[in-house]
Amino acid sequence: MIDFPWLTLTIWLPIFGGIGVLVSGDKTDRKSGPEFTKRLALGVAVATFLVSLPLWFGFDASQAGMQFVEHAPWVPSFDVYYFLGVDGISMPLIILTTFITIFVVVAGWDVISYRPSLYMAAFLIMEGVMVGVFSALDAILFYVFWEAMLIPMFIVIGIWGGPNRVYATIKFFLYTFFGSVFMLVALIYMYFQSGSFSILDYHALALGMKAQILIFIAFLLAFAVKVPMFPVHTWLPDAHVEAPTGGSVILAAIMLKIGGYGFLRFSLPITPDASAALDGLMIALSLIAIVYIGFVALVQKDMKKLIAYSSIAHMGFVTLGFFLVFSIFRQPEVSTGAVMGIEGGMVQMISHGFISGALFLCVGVLYDRLHSREIADYGGVINVMPWFGGFVVFFAMANAGLPGTSGFVGELMVILASFRADFWYAFLAATTLILAAAFTLWMVKRVIFGEVGNDRVAGLKDLNRRETFNLGMLAAAVLAIGLWPKPLIDVMEPTIENLVAQIQISKLPGNDPALANQPEVPLKP
């Protein structure tokens, strides 16, 4: 089972499936055209989820190394390989990707009337490319997937987005592109230091402090834009507000996670000394995101914008968890907490994928009916849409970190870890529990509860079959992780322990006996 190229299949099945969907077309003169297209798209999405399951069930959770490794020459004269593999960090994210895409396809079913084949194809191709990002172990392959991901999202926001979509989508593209080209230069630089484009070789590469700092900054530009961290987060509210529901779901649930994944795969293990030196900056930016963006979310009038800001605040938690480890290392009396911080960040990423995806789907449900995202346009929705109201309340509670939901697990782990690091980190981080409760529940109060706001709200119909399926599945996932997070944490634990052990070793030449015989690597002018 391990030998079968499951990763390749999970990447290319949706890409070719997406091309197939595109070719199947949406002829308006053929009555069955669009319906067939959508069924095909759904079939591809479900099939992709099914072929990604062996990655979970066949995964050996007892070891930290790469599994399901595939290695084939791609551009041999340039030392670039088709090199794939997953570990405990990337595997859950791949499953998240294939799982969420199903709901995106279903959510677009009735809503997308302009060229549904192109819409569905874009999401399927994006799915394959995102799985590629999570599984690529060759730096160039990673970069190809990383950039290729932008194209479908650019098109999705630009074609099916709201009134200000062109501004939003170009801003989205340029921000991400800006961040990533510096990463490309860093990757090429490390190729000449290590003689290989393999990310695993980068992990073992000794680098001088100056080089590490510059490489760290190059990575930071790429990943901070993606996460997004304060102050390069401004593209996200724009993109979210303008994107169609499916685009928002993918952005929040998966694309943001790619930034967090990048920190774990690149920044921490490749430049541990620079990360340790700059961890104060990273923690400060994370705390600003948690507290300041939390307040910004409080005053939003637009539901999507509110959830977008809430995403930034929650992702601040993730980066906080990742960069706490260094202040824990610096205190010799504290022995635990480093692993918990990173694990907490990972759980938070997965959980946020489900919760934010679900919340955007909820907003989409309302928007499809009344074409407004303004909080003020609603009120008392629960009176006419009881099922929907129930789901919204549930996901809002999860977003606020209610125990029993997945949102609680990650936040608790990060806060516990931050207590080990510094009381004030924990204190500031914990304010998010209050803030998140405030902005989410206040929104729920204004939209869902109270008297029926106006006649248009009074005429709303409750969830249809497809919407119930979407929200129900996501609710089940949120509950499952919230009540029984052990399987998820067990899968990640060895990998993250290994990562923590690895970043404790300085990679400055001369510090480590294993690296001592490597020459000093000066940064070229």
Added chain:
Amino acid sequence: MPFETAFLATVLPELILLATACAVLVLDLYLNDEQRGWNHNLAILGLAATLGTVGLLSNNGVTIAFSGSFIRDPFGDLLKGIILILTIFTFVYSRDYMRERGLWVGEYHVLVLFATLGMLIMVSAHSFLTLYLGLELLALCLYPLVAFDRDSKPGAEAAMKYFVLGALGSGMLLYGISMLYGATGSFGFADVAEVVNAEGLENKILVFGLVFVLIGVAFKFGAVPFHMWLPDVYQGAPMPVVLFLASAPKIAAFAMATRILIDSLGALQADWGEILMILAILSIGLGNVVAIAQTNIKRMLAYSTISHVGFIFLGLLAGTQEGYAAAMFYTVVYALMAAGAFGVLAMISINGLEVEQLDDLKGLNDRDAWLAAMLALMMFSMAGVPPAVGFFAKLLVLDAVVSVGLTWLAVVAVVFSIIGAFYYLRVIKLLYFDKAADSTPLRLAGDAKIAITVNGLAVLLLGIFPASLLGICNAAFSG
């Protein structure tokens, strides 16, 4: 060395092309307006035959003929092949455009064929004299082509500008060549290389000649600050001529730069490398920044060309085998992208519409989804977004630059490519996100659609499987 009949076999592709051009010239006399299609068919047939001969004659060895003034090697064979293919594309893309405007006459085919012949000679030149002959044959055909629509005022103006500045560029080149001749006593690349290797920088006349030759090369490429003619010529010339001008001659110019700088003046790499660095930074910077301000699509693509020339120079200035191969890869890829982009523009300039302004592209996706997809692919490729091949071209060049320790130069280049990404995205925005004023579907010729499909798939597939082309480029410089 006396004349040998065997030499004729070496130049067989050029002879076939010459014969084709002459045949079209004569044939055209006997055709009426209904029968002009025969010119087209004969020209394409001749080009295909030439392409076949190039393929048949190609082997890994090197043949030098005509007293060392003509060379046939794998490097030249590849570039000739690409030039011929691009010329065929040009004819196919341009047919409907030229026919609709009454420009589809024999002279068009003859001039393009002779220009192609000039390019083949440039590619195979092994002495400055041959090179200059090829260059002038190319240039003298391009001047009338730019003014081919004789009722067009901008066309006439562009041709005049091109002629004057082109003559100036040729003059510079010729002046430099005469310096080199004075210093070395020979026109042959091999002989010049010998003297240069022995004397190097000691000989000031050589350096002097180098600078002027380099200016000539920069003129032909359109590198800043010798780029002034490029936007005006692109704007004034008919679209198919721009298509031709933007694609194949860039390859010939690259061959010229390689033959001169590497084959004969390779020992002075440190000197011309520095000059190229300045030209490259200026070209990438100015090209990308000024392109943003353009509203005319031809001018925008002209400035985009300038920035791509900067990237080609980046590869050359690295001075390593990988760098040369990267520059060659970039040139071939750029020519393919330019042919595709201008090809789409020429194809949609029908039914009385002349695509000039960016706004003319609005909503193309609703009129012809396939053409829009192809143009979008070209734009993504030019912006360097994977999986299109433009990404690999940029990657290889950056890699070559970093490998010689110029990491800062790579950073400068990527900063400007971010700026450049904006104007390519703007085109895609117009294609997909805006609504067309007139959304009647386009009706296009089948062969042009096939050509654009081949062209587009080449850009995509080379991006996914770049190993083959890269292997050929590496092989061309490893011998």
